[in-house]
Amino acid sequence: MFTMLILAYIIFAINWVAGSNLSKQITEYYFNGQSVSASTSELVNYTITGARIVANLLAVLILAKLNPKNASLFALVLLSFSFLAVFSSNYWIYTGARMIMALGGSMVMVFINVYVAKFISKEYKTIAGAIITAAYNAGAALVAILFLVFNDLLKANWQNTMLIFSSFSLIIVLIWFFFADDFNPLPKTETNKNYFYQKLLLESRLIAHVEEEKEYTYSDALKEKFVYIFSLGFGGFLFLYVMSLVSLPNQVAANSTIGFKSAFMILTVTMGGILATILDLFLLKLVVNKKKFLLTNGFMMIASMLIGLYLSNIWLIGSYLALFLSGFFMYLVYPVYLNYPYDLPATTPKQLVMIFGIVWAFGYAIHTLFNIIWSIVLQNYGYVASLIFYILASSIYLIFAYMLPRFDKK
Structure with missing residues (x-):
């Protein structure tokens, strides 16, 4: 089943x-x-x-x-x-x-x-x-x-x-x-x-x-500062990842002068993610400073995506390699980021239910909003402007990951 x-x-x-x-x-x-x-x-x-x-x-x-x-x-x-x-x-x-x-x-x-x-x-x-x-x-x-x-x-x-x-x-x-x-x-x-x-x-x-011994509602969860910081960071991550598979590939291919293929972009990002998922089984238990891990690999996933998009009109192999690395770093970040709320002190399963419910809703809402703005930018200001917005909007992940409380493994 x-x-x-x-x-x-x-x-x-x-x-x-x-x-x-x-x-x-x-x-x-x-x-x-x-x-x-x-x-x-x-x-x-x-x-x-x-x-x-x-x-x-x-x-x-x-x-x-x-x-x-x-x-x-x-x-x-x-x-x-x-x-x-x-x-x-x-x-x-x-x-x-x-x-x-x-x-x-x-x-x-x-x-x-x-x-x-x-x-x-x-x-x-x-x-x-x-x-x-x-x-x-x-x-x-x-x-x-x-x-x-x-x-x-x-x-x-x-x-x-x-x-x-x-x-x-x-x-x-x-x-x-x-x-x-x-x-x-x-x-x-x-x-x-x-x-x-x-x-x-x-x-x-x-x-x-x-x-549950203590009643905890969505209203209570909405009062948590952590929820907003975490959701905004998650929205930036989702925008970077989902767009790289469903919206960007065709646009990059259409604007490339050296034969960039949209299917190769999807394949390289996903294969990088699959490799990272396999390595996650062995590496995640070794992560001590989660916040540093999220910031370092988060910077690498955005930087690699930027390089991959820049090279799409200059050097195909280099572009595909950078996109592969971006997918790889995305899926090093993903499991660590989504498990971050488990480390919140004195948090019950009921509270985590409420927090994650809001995080998923807010995260996808932010992604959808960014997607709409990206479409407007593309339509009115062109392809290059849309890529600039894509990278800048995705970078809010770094801002809000930096604002997360630090939980080190003991």
Whole structure:
């Protein structure tokens, strides 16, 4: 079941990244070959990231009403809207269907952790965590390889291409319906507070079913200065990472004079991330000064991205290498950054639930806002100005990572 949900999340990544690669063909189809604004072409990405905000909250309600099997089935059915989107009669219906797809894909990620906590033994939980982290990169890398090898064929008819990619979402629904098992997800006791138990509580909100001694609400969490500092830094990180896979590649390729390929950008960033994910299994336990680690590697991921973009018109190999390094440093940062709140002193699991709920919502909201501004800058001031904004906006990660409290491993 864990494997099926991982495959479902990979399918989500494939459909998101493939749709972004085909955005030019899709908008030309729906607008009869007329040029559209950058904001219009980016609308699908706005709604997908917006859906990821809502999905985290919806997953809580759905899991509270349904058992894990049916909750996951519901998410997979929503994911299959990627198939229905292909038959949309206009761009706005297409965008809505893709947003529903994103709701399902994002909820799948939440429900994966339910199965990890229940079925994956302790000695394999770290590996399971690495697989979950690498799932999106794996899907994006697969799309990149396919577009590198079959670019003309895949772009010849976007509907046929997306039908093939999205059909896998229907297959996974049927497999899940007939073969997935069910179980009671509620923990028997709160005494077991290992990492994956807490992760389960954070991502699925099962803590709502556990009696707490002290009431702690979202209003209380919103009073925490840490929440805003952490969320703003996370928003900068998300903007750097997500844009490098779904919005920037086509723009960089279109403005390169030396044959830069968008698929190579996606592939290099994701392969760097996958390598870092593997190394994370061995390196993260050695990190002592987390704040210094986040600042050093955060600077490297932004600097490498800047160099990669600069070289895209000068030296292809150097550009791809820098982009690979950027993806590598991103995924050295990612697990350490997201585990930072666990070190907050005197913080209960219930408080962490509230903090992470706000962080994910604020983080994706900041990313979406930056994405909209980036589109406006691109449309009105041009490609170079949009790259400057991209790097500057991503750099807020460094500002707010510097403002984080310091927790050293003892």
